[in-house]
Amino acid sequence: MDQIKRGTLQTETFYDRVGGEPTFRRLVHRFYEGVAADPLLRPMYPEEDLGPAEERLTLFLMQYWGGPRTYSDERGHPRLRMRHAPFKVDRAAHDAWLTHMRDAVASLELDPEHEEELWNYLVYAAQSMINSD
Template sequence: MKDVDMTVSMFERIGGAATVDRLVDAFYARMETLPEAKTIRALHAPDLGPVKEVLKRYLGEWLGGPKLYSAERGHPRLRQRHLGFPIGNAERDAWLLCMRGALDETVVDAAARQEIYGLLAKLADWMRNQEDNPHDARAAPR
């Protein structure tokens, strides 16, 4: 008798495409409304529809779901794709604030939510491409 692989992807664990869709919608709703996210919202086009669809495909695949992102756009090359946008500590923190709230709202499994957030925090930190100016009020904690 063959061993059956009983591993469940994070995508399946959190509820699949429906949860990823809700997560991305909640993320961008926060980006639209939180004052702390004003700077990262300004980096996006007025119509968030297309970027929402891209993030849904990316996160779905990243979490172990169907390879929709790669089939459409190839290798993610996330850092390269974001080099045209200034991403420092403030932008990383604003992005993570929106994502933390969206995860809290949409992912019921607390352990999965924490695991996803930890991995996204590492990814967001790696995406930084700007040195924060120590004289910039945004860069210094108060």
């Protein structure tokens, strides 16, 4: 019987399975295209240029899904609720965020099981950011 030698079995992360960094960059870029024109969400981003916010979300999602740890190396622990606390995130903001993210996820044309896994996380994450009625 053949045996797998210790250390030779590699586990592929979700990050790898969906195409790595280019996929997450496309996802977040498409998302921020929607945010840029959204009258409810755009004021939540005080920077004139959405580029820094886009980069932060890209790095966070890449790390979360098994990619490089650049986000934590540069910014420390994500502390998502704390970082969003200064902003009023109500059901309307939640819904707008998910609308733009739904479009961005669909634009990736992932395999259905990967799309579902990603989408389920994003729905959970959006729900956990609500901090206002």
